[in-house]
Amino acid sequence: MGIKKYIYKLGVKVQRPRLFEEYAFLKRTEKWSIEQLKALQLNKLRHQLRTAYDQTVYYKNLFDRMHMLPEEIDCLDKLSLLPIINKRFVINHLDEMTNIHAGKSYYAETSGSTGEALCLDRNEKWDTSARAAQLRGYSWYGVNPWEKNGYFWGYSNHFAKTCKVRLMDGLMNRFRLFSYQEEEIIAFANKLCKAVYIEGYASMIYEVAKVINRLKLGPYHLKMVKGTSEQIYDYYQDEVQKAFGQKMISEYGSMETGLIAYECTYGRQHIIMENVIVEEIKGEAVITNLNSFSVPLIRYQLGDGIVLDRSSHCPCGMQHTCIGEISGRVGKLIYGKEDSYPGLTLYYIFKNYTRTYGHMWNYQAVQTVPGKLTINLEQEIDEENKHRILEECRRYFHDDIEVAICSKALKRDYTKKFCDFISDLH
Structure with missing residues (x-):
C-alpha cells in the first residue's frame, strides 16, 4: 500500500469510520431499478419523518397542527403535503428543528454567497453518505481520492490558517492555488504532470485553463476535471478540454443538502436517490435529505433553477432520475423602471443568443440603479453582435431597462464564487 493511500485510509478510520461501508452500499445500489430506488427512498423517508x-419541536408541532402522524405519509407523492422551507426559515427556527439526540456530528457552514450563512451540525450518516456518494462518482472515472490532485477552492490570507491548509493539502496529496498571478498558475500547471484529477470552483478551473492554453503549457491528460459549487457554462468546455484533455463534469450539491447529483461518463447528471429526494417545483429545486437527522431538512428550497429529466434510460446502466438542466441561482431580481424580472432572465438571454448565432459570450451583469443594467463581457464585441444581444434583452425587458454592454470589462474575484448577476438593490 502506498504511503498516500495509507494516510488517507488512516484518516478515514479516525474521522469517518463508516465511509467505506456507505460507499460499498452505494456501489451495490447504483444499478438498482427505479422501483427499488423509490422503495428505498420511501422507507428512509418514513424513518426520517418519525425521528x-x-x-x-418544530416537526412535532407541525404534524400536530396538521392533525397527522408521520406514518400517514405512506407514499412519496404525499411528501407534498408538507410545507416547503428555505435557508432563512431554517436560520430562524434552527433551535426548534435541531435534534440533540442525533449522536456524533460535524460542524458545517454555508458559504454565505446568497447573503446569509447557515451554520449547523450534520449527523454522522448525513456527512458520511454525502462523502461516499462523491467517492462513487470518482469511481466512474477510475479515480481514487488519495491520488495526486489539484484543488481550486477558497483560502485564507491569514498566516496560521494558510499553514494549516498547506499541511492538510499535503496529507490529502493535493495542491492548490493561493494566488491567481500568472507565475503562480505556471507553478501550479507544472504539478499537473503527475496529477490524476482536479476539482473545485468551475470558474477558477476555466480561468486557469485559459492561461495554460495561452502559454502553451499543456495539454495535460487527467482522468477527471470536476467543477462544483457554481454553474458550469458551455463556453468553459473548449478551453478546459484543450488544457486538461477532459471536459468539465458536474458535481451538484450544497453544504446543507449534501451531494445531489453527479455526472456520469455519458454526460448525464444522476440524482443520488439513495440519499435525497429531488422535486422540481415551479422550476426550482426542492430537496429532502434522507439522512439529515440532526437538523431534518425536509422539502428544502435550495434556490437553484432545475429541470428534471426522466425521459430515457442512460447508456451507463443507472436508472436514477437525472437532472437535465441546472440554470443557476434564482431569487435575485433585476429591477426595471416599472417591473422586476428574475435574475435567471440573463441565462435565457444568452442561451437564446447562442442557439441563434452560435457564439458564446462570457458575461456578468451588474445593477446599481433600478431601470439600468450593465453587462460586462470578457471578450471584445463588435457593434453587430452588441445589437443582437440588446435585441434579445428587449424581448424580455422591453423598454423598462436600459442595458449597456461593455467589452473586455469582466473582472473576477477569485476568492468568491462567480455570479453572473450582481445587484446592490434589495
Whole structure:
C-alpha cells in the first residue's frame, strides 16, 4: 500500500469510520431499478419523518397542527403535503428543528454567497453518505481520492490558517492555488504532470485553463476535471478540454443538502436517490435529505433553477432520475423602471443568443440603479453582435431597462464564487 493511500485510509478510520461501508452500499445500489430506488427512498423517508416528529419541536408541532402522524405519509407523492422551507426559515427556527439526540456530528457552514450563512451540525450518516456518494462518482472515472490532485477552492490570507491548509493539502496529496498571478498558475500547471484529477470552483478551473492554453503549457491528460459549487457554462468546455484533455463534469450539491447529483461518463447528471429526494417545483429545486437527522431538512428550497429529466434510460446502466438542466441561482431580481424580472432572465438571454448565432459570450451583469443594467463581457464585441444581444434583452425587458454592454470589462474575484448577476438593490 502506498504511503498516500495509507494516510488517507488512516484518516478515514479516525474521522469517518463508516465511509467505506456507505460507499460499498452505494456501489451495490447504483444499478438498482427505479422501483427499488423509490422503495428505498420511501422507507428512509418514513424513518426520517418519525425521528423528526419524536426528536424535534418544530416537526412535532407541525404534524400536530396538521392533525397527522408521520406514518400517514405512506407514499412519496404525499411528501407534498408538507410545507416547503428555505435557508432563512431554517436560520430562524434552527433551535426548534435541531435534534440533540442525533449522536456524533460535524460542524458545517454555508458559504454565505446568497447573503446569509447557515451554520449547523450534520449527523454522522448525513456527512458520511454525502462523502461516499462523491467517492462513487470518482469511481466512474477510475479515480481514487488519495491520488495526486489539484484543488481550486477558497483560502485564507491569514498566516496560521494558510499553514494549516498547506499541511492538510499535503496529507490529502493535493495542491492548490493561493494566488491567481500568472507565475503562480505556471507553478501550479507544472504539478499537473503527475496529477490524476482536479476539482473545485468551475470558474477558477476555466480561468486557469485559459492561461495554460495561452502559454502553451499543456495539454495535460487527467482522468477527471470536476467543477462544483457554481454553474458550469458551455463556453468553459473548449478551453478546459484543450488544457486538461477532459471536459468539465458536474458535481451538484450544497453544504446543507449534501451531494445531489453527479455526472456520469455519458454526460448525464444522476440524482443520488439513495440519499435525497429531488422535486422540481415551479422550476426550482426542492430537496429532502434522507439522512439529515440532526437538523431534518425536509422539502428544502435550495434556490437553484432545475429541470428534471426522466425521459430515457442512460447508456451507463443507472436508472436514477437525472437532472437535465441546472440554470443557476434564482431569487435575485433585476429591477426595471416599472417591473422586476428574475435574475435567471440573463441565462435565457444568452442561451437564446447562442442557439441563434452560435457564439458564446462570457458575461456578468451588474445593477446599481433600478431601470439600468450593465453587462460586462470578457471578450471584445463588435457593434453587430452588441445589437443582437440588446435585441434579445428587449424581448424580455422591453423598454423598462436600459442595458449597456461593455467589452473586455469582466473582472473576477477569485476568492468568491462567480455570479453572473450582481445587484446592490434589495
